[in-house]
Structure formats: structure tokens, C-alpha cells
Amino acid sequence: MALRRKDILTLEDMSVQEMQAILDNASSFKEILGRDIKKVPTLRGKSILTLFYEASTRTRTSFELAGKYLSADTVNIATTTSAIVKGETLKDTAWTVEAMGIDCIVMRHPIAGAPHFLARICQASIVNAGDGMHEHPTQGLLDMFSIAERKGRLKGLKVAIIGDIFHSRVARSNIWGLGKMGADVWLAGPSTLIPPEVERMGETFGSRGGRLRVTCRVEEAIEAADVVMVLRLQLERQKKGLFPSIREYARLFGVDRRRLALAKDDFILMHPGPMNRGVEIASNAADADYSVIIDQVTNGVAVRMAVLYLLLGGGGGEEAVADKGGEVR
């Protein structure tokens, strides 16, 4: 199936079928990444803009390469060297680039809902590459892909998400995605970094969905987990009084080998990056065999190829999917 939608803004509003279609396509695209010549003509003639209002290494590069591997023309606006520093509004920036014929805008923005605003005023497809504390849907998808790649499934797995849930768009997208796909999601972190009423998200996973549990004890979340996902801690949160010190955070909530011993024997360890080694994650854990942190980066490109392809690929519905089979394989 193709995606019958203009934009990808959240995993909250994405169906299980849509997510599955992206994951299936990502498998095919991952094969291209292993080739000597990593290019297919699928999106030739399409233009993609990456518009990042926040710093990013992996997401922006990953989208840009995904577009290039599919033969799309990709351009990038760095907000510090554009008219944005002259006070241009998001609306005017969007209309300006759209007037140049952009088909798709991949945007990261510090404010939740900014991509929704953009989607309302633009003809171009909008892909949310992270909006404030809200969602980061392609990160959720690449995490799901990375888990399914190792575990062969998502349903019934115990996934522990550890750290600053409150400020994390990665956590929210993973909660929706994994929960709807049937995984049991456990959230753990200091009580000041657990968002209010977050457990209610579990009520809407649907009949095939998993459960959502919340705890302040990291050990309880890691116990018998199939997957341990550690979130980045923004160190400046400490200044706002949300926790007393980096030292105490690392002691009480840091993920290290000792705590990971509680997980299942064949568990995998994930982190969306960039890591604070020695704070939320210990180096000897991040670099161990069970870590798939580098795989996540590779899979990010494959998943973003799938997203761009399904969103922009010819607009031929079912046929478009079939065509691609021929080109890729």
C-alpha cells in the first residue's frame, strides 16, 4: 500500500497498516545502502527541502542522504544563514521556498505543532523531523525498524524507555508507535521528568496494542526487558530544579552494565543520540555487543527513504509500490 496522506506529522495519527508499510519498504531500501552504487531513480525530478530550526547532525544528514539516494534534489536551509535571522516568519519562509517548486519540506522546529501550522498553509508535503517536546515520527519508525530487525517482531516485547520522558519527542513517538504495534512499553525516570497523565496514552493503543506502564525505578523497567532505550538528558534541565545534580541523576537513573544485567539475555540497547556518556548511559554499555546504537543510524536512512518514497513516490497508489519492487531488487 502507499500512504494516502499529504504529510507525516505524528505516529499518534498513523495507523498500524501505514507504519507496517513504511517498515516493510525500509527493508528493501536498506539493501540499497549496502550497494557499491547507492542510487535509484525513484524520486528523480522531486525536490526536498530540509528546514532545521534546531541543531542536528544525524536527522538532517539522514534525510538529505535518503533523498539523494532516491535521486531527489535536496536543498538545505540553515536558519542562521537565511532570511530567518532577519525576522522572516515561518509562513513567509515556507511560501517562499514553495514558490520555488519544493515538493516536500522536512522540518525540525523547537515549537510543538509548528509542522501542523506549516501543513495547513502549504501544498508541499510536510515531514516532521522533530517539533519541540511533541513528536519525532521518523525516529520512532527507525527505532521500531531496528527492534524488529533484531527481534523479528514488535508484538509482546517489553521495551523500557529510560530518562527524561517529559521533554522527549522521541519518547512520545515511540510510545505511540510501539504501543500500537503491540509492544509493552515501560517508562522510567525521575518523577519530575515524567509528564502528567502520560499513562493515559496507553488507553488509546487499540485492541491489538500493548500496555503502557510508568515507574520511577529504573530496575523495574529493565527487569526482563527485550529492549532498553535510553533517552538523552539535556544537562541544562538541572538548572531548572528538575533534579539536583548530574551526579545524582547518573547514580539513580543512569543505565550501566550492572542495571542491564536485569534485562533478558538477548536484550538490545538503544539511544537516539547524541549521547552524554557517563550520564544517562555508561560507555561500557553503549559500546557493548548488545548495543544497536550505530545500526539505528543506518536504519534511519533506510526508514527515511521509505517515508519519502511512500509520500512522494509517483502518486500511483498500489501501482507505485509495485513499480518500486522492480527498481530496487
Place this chain on the structure above:
Amino acid sequence: MKLIIKGGLVADPVTGKTELLDVVVEDGRVVRLDKPPTGADRTAMVIDATGQVVLPGLIDAHTHLREPGQEHKEDIASGTAAAALGGFTTVAAMANTDPVIDSRTEVEFVLKRAAETGLVNVLPVGAVTKGQKGEELAELGDMAEAGAVAFSDDGQAIANAELMRCALEYAKMFGRPIIDHCQDESLTNEGVMHQGYWSTILGLRGIPAAAEEVQVARDIILAGRTGGRLHLTHLSSAGSLDLLRWAKERGLPVTADVTPHHLSLTDEVVRRLDYDTGTKVNPPFRSQRDLEALRQAVGEGLIDLIATDHAPHHFDDKDVEYNYASFGIVGLETAVGLVVTNLVEPGILDWAGVARLMSLGPARLFGLKAKGRLEAGGDADLTIIDPKAEWTVDPAGFASKGRNTPFGGMVLRGRVTATIVRGRPVVLDGKLVEQ
């Protein structure tokens, strides 16, 4: 000029009764209320109010007219036109203009402009502190003498408790209330919507109910200690209502209002309207439990008045990302429809109750003896409402310059058909009368 309003159902907020009466008006005053039929009088203008409700003119205790200084958002002419269409015969103009209404000069300016361009009565509210900076008291005595009916730093909370204590103590000398927008800034913490499930889902920073409740509690204690009159504006949380009940049970000089919009929507609307900045308002739309508590408090008489917090903004102020958008909703032209649809139709309020909350209550807050009730000798400020009329909210058709509302496209019941200010019709058949 003589005017007779015939055949309407007249609601009396004092007795709580509603009866068919003809209202006879002469030279800006109500002359008498007659059992119909009133004898023919060829010299009088007659308004047929058959099937309609006649209320003492509605008074909005909380309006932002934006003049001087922010005329791109609203001015006294456009704001009072919106008020007239919304059935308000009097509005209290909030002080957070540019410059702030914090001395006699600005109070006199507002009164002068209102006399020149206003369609309804305008009562200036003076700032509590100079420049609304929360540092030094403004000249409350001088402003009271010039015509300020109350004092408020609305838009800003008065963070300093000692300053608030002084304000209550000092304003007492002039018999004027302090209207406080209760919000502890350290708890608000850059929030943009109610803190709860929906802020969690939407990833927007939350404003906890405690941000309001903490300051409501502080203010109530200070009002009790000083005996100064405290009016808590736009209460939004169930917890604040418990504190208000506590204060009233002890007979403290505390009154409160809620807005029609907080009586109509919950925080879920931010999600339903997909981050539409028309939903961004301070205090924010709160939870279902809070909404139900507010409606119940209105029904049982705990709340003294309904005020709109009409906060017009320019299109550009709202056509941006959610966090960058200004807080505020225009309220004058939707107030009656929301009150009828959400309170009268479900049986929470009767028409005498509407008159009590939207007319008598605010008149008492400001000590207006000749307004807020319908009786011989009183000011002929009248509002006539068709209680059954259905209409669709169309922001493009507002007389206000502000179109910032989450109610666009909503079908409401209850429409203002006529507004009469000091015996002069300014709205007839739901339209502004050519002046």
C-alpha cells in the same frame, strides 16, 4: 425621546422573577414597567419584543479595548461596536494599554475617547502599579477621582505579596475593588496551555492549575487581613472554586467571575483544532472536571458575575507557531450565545440568573446604583435577546478588529436582537443602528 419595549419577557435579577412586561423609557431612564397591554402612544418609538427576553443592559467587567496604543488590535469605536452587537451596554476597559492606564491622564483620555467614539458606556479600570510593573502603587486615589471604577494589573499578576497587601489596604479608602489575574509566574513557567493529559500528548508546556490556585489562596488571605475588596477574575480551576467557597463562607470581601469561554471548552480543544492559536488563552482551557465545576459553581450562585476577558489581537499576532502566538480570545460577540447554549439551554441558569451574572453582578462590583436592574428611575440600558435563534459564529463578520476565537463555525443558540444605551437603540434587529 420616548421608547416602549412591548411584549417581552422581563427578567429581574433582584427578585429572580421573569414576567411579561412592557418597558417604558423616557429621556434615558426607565419610567415604568407595565403589565401589557400598554396604551398606544403616538409619540413613542415601539420595539416589539414578543417571544424575546428583556434584560437590564449587560455589563462586561473585563474588556480589552486596546486604546491607546494598540489600535491595530482594537480601538474604542470597534470594541464598543462589538460590545453593542454582543448585548453589552457597558464595558470596563482594562488598563494594559500602551501607555498603561496608570494615572489620571490616561483615565481621562479613555473617558474622552469613549464620549467621542464609543457606542456604549465605557468605565476605565486603572492599573494597580505604575506601568503595571508590579513595583510601586499607581495613583489610585487620583484615578478613582477621575473615574476609574476598579484597579487591575490584568495581563500581569501582582507577584509581590506585600505590594498586593498594600493595594488592597489602600484601595479600600476609595471603595474600589482590586481585580486580580491570579497566576504564580514561577509555576506558569512559560506554559501555553493547561498542564494535563493533552499538554503531555501535544508536547506543549503546561500551566498547572496550581499556578492560579496558589495566588487565589494568597489573595484571599490578604483580603481577609486587610478588609480590602478583592475580585478574582477569570477563575478557571476547580481548586480555585473551593478556595472561593472557603472565603465566602467566612464572609470575606471576595467576589469572582468566570468567562463564557471557560464555561464552554476544555483543553482538549487544542488537540481537536490541531494547535489552532485561537485556542491559546490565559488562563488556559482546563480539564473536563474543571469545566463541570465551573458550570456547577455558576448554577449554585458561588460565582458573582460572568465577564468576557475580550482580548482582541491582530491576525499576525496569531498567525504564527503556537508558542509565539499572543494569549487571548475575543468574547464580546459570542458571550450571549455561549451562555445561552451552555448554561441556559441545559437548565443551569434561568434568565433572571443571566441578568444577575451579566448585569447586576458587575454593576455591584463597580458600585453602579442606576444600572444592573430594571426598575423605574434606573438607567435605560437594555438588552433584548431572542432565546431560540440559532446562528453560526462567523469571525469575519465581527465588528471587533479581533477575529481570534476558537468558536468560528460553531452553531449557537440565543442572539442579541437589540441593545439600548441610555434610552437610545444602538442595535436593532441584530444590526448596528446608523448613528
